[in-house]
Amino acid sequence: VARAHSGLVPAIETYCDAHAGSVALAAPPLVVPGGEGVKNDIAHPLQVLARINDAGLDRQSFVIAIGGGAVLDMVSFAAALAHRSVRAVRLPTTVLSQADSGIGVKNSINMFGKKNFLGTFVPPFAVINDSRFLETLTRRDRIAGMAEVVKVALLRDRGLFNALEAHAGQIASDWQGVLEPFIRRSAELHLAHICGSGDPFEHGSARPLDFGHWAAHKIEALSDYRLRHGEAVALGLAVDVTYSARMGHLGRPVADRILALLEALGFELWDPMLVQLNARGTLAVIDGLAEFREHLGGELHITMLRDIGDGFEVTEADDTVVTEAIGELARRAGADVAHGSPPADSSPS
Numbered sequence: 100v101a102r103a104h105s106g107l108v109p110a111i112e113t114y115c116d117a118h119a120g121s122v123a124l125a126a127p128p129l130v131v132p133g134g135e136g137v138k139n140d141i142a143h144p145l146q147v148l149a150r151i152n153d154a155g156l157d158r159q160s161f162v163i164a165i166g167g168g169a170v171l172d173m174v175s176f177a178a179a180l181a182h183r184s185v186r187a188v189r190l191p192t193t194v195l196s197q198a199d200s201g202i203g204v205k206n207s208i209n210m211f212g213k214k215n216f217l218g219t220f221v222p223p224f225a226v227i228n229d230s231r232f233l234e235t236l237t238r239r240d241r242i243a244g245m246a247e248v249v250k251v252a253l254l255r256d257r258g259l260f261n262a263l264e265a266h267a268g269q270i271a272s273d274w275q276g277v278l279e280p281f282i283r284r285s286a287e288l289h290l291a292h293i294c295g296s297g298d299p300f301e302h303g304s305a306r307p308l309d310f311g312h313w314a315a316h317k318i319e320a321l322s323d324y325r326l327r328h329g330e331a332v333a334l335g336l337a338v339d340v341t342y343s344a345r346m347g348h349l350g351r352p353v354a355d356r357i358l359a360l361l362e363a364l365g366f367e368l369w370d371p372m373l374v375q376l377n378a379r380g381t382l383a384v385i386d387g388l389a390e391f392r393e394h395l396g397g398e399l400h401i402t403m404l405r406d407i408g409d410g411f412e413v414t415e416a417d418d419t420v421v422t423e424a425i426g427e428l429a430r431r432a433g434a435d436v437a438h439g440s441p442p443a444d445s446s447p448s
């Protein structure tokens with residue numbers, strides 16, 4: 100972000116000078132690497148903590164984080180640890196972080212090869228979405244973030260889904276001025292969940308907004324974070340939509356409509372990580388179910404779909420049907436799955 104907006108760092112300093120009566124910049128802005136790598140090495144949050152310590156910040160101070168979801172997760176995590184939580188203000192700079200993670204209460208880094216293993220639940224003090232940041236995003240990052248918008252539409256808002264379908268072509272290509280209402284609606288729905296679900300800190304085992312995420316988190320880690328979170332979420336959605344259809348929860352035409360929307364937005368609904376094998380010779384992605392259960396504790400709770408705008412919780416997943424669903428996605432994509440092949444499809448689709 101600092102590279103794409105070269106005037107940003109000096110502008111922060113100029114702003115603070117100009118408002119010296121009400122804000123004191125305790126330390127010069129610290130530029131950290133962007134992207135998932137910043138969550139994969141604990142040296143990064145330690146560097147932020149050292150800066151907080153050196154600047155003598157206290158619990159009335161603020162750490163302001165500007166960046167994509169990865170930077171916000173890492174900096175908010177560090178801020179949450181210092182003095183048992185220095186206030187964090189977030190300025191999300193990607194579609195994904197403006198539509199979803201920026202307004203969340205979770206702060207984390209990855210450890211032991213597991214996504215978000217180390218983290219805290221601390222709400223940000225404030226979140227500021229400025230759409231001008233989005234102008235410098237690559238097409239890849241712009242599209243990736245839309246996966247979370249599709250996800251929340253599928254769970255909560257049929258009208259949003261219809262609007263996504265109507266504008267998919269524009270979103271994928273001629274996007275300027277098109278994204279804002281979608282990002283706003285998605286942020287509202289995520290915020291409504293945090294404020295109104297009765298369990299913002301996930302004391303229960305359910306994570307109703309994490310549709311598609313048991314697979315997404317595993318695929319991301321399996322790909323060594325080659326895939327963006329949003330790209331992995333699109334794959335996870337495709338798996339769970341196909342699974343929901345095969346289980347008879349979701350009508351086949353509805354499932355096809357959802358997969359078609361993801362493709363129209365520019366997502367690839369196939370990646371070789373879906374058929375990567377583990378040491379036992381079974382699909383490694385399915386280990387994501389056990390990891391998801393371990394992360395949440397208690398019974399497995401995953402969200403499935405009955406219709407667009409109508410998600411519901413299940414407490415078990417049938418590995419065989421998941422494998423069949425992945426096989427179906429492989430055939431749909433015309434993928435060559437000779438190495439690490441999913442079992443042949445024996446049942447009618």
Ligand SMILES: NC(=O)c1ccc[n+]([C@@H]2O[C@H](COP(=O)([O-])OP(=O)(O)OC[C@H]3O[C@@H](n4cnc5c(N)ncnc54)[C@H](O)[C@@H]3O)[C@@H](O)[C@H]2O)c1
Pocket residue numbers: 100103132133134135138166167168169170172192193194195196199200201203204205206207232233234235236237240243244327328329
């Ligand atoms: N805490 C939560 O509740 C929550 C929810 C969803 C996702 N997440 C996390 O968010 C992360 C993904 O975030 P993301 O999709 O924003 O990707 P990202 O943070 O990895 O950023 C993607 C790339 O875009 C660059 N970038 C960011 N803003 C830019 C801008 N304005 N112009 C040009 N380049 C820019 C970054 O440097 C990086 O290279 C994942 O780690 C995911 O787990 C957290």
Ligand SMILES: [Zn+2]
Pocket residue numbers: 247312328332
């Ligand atoms: Zn997500």
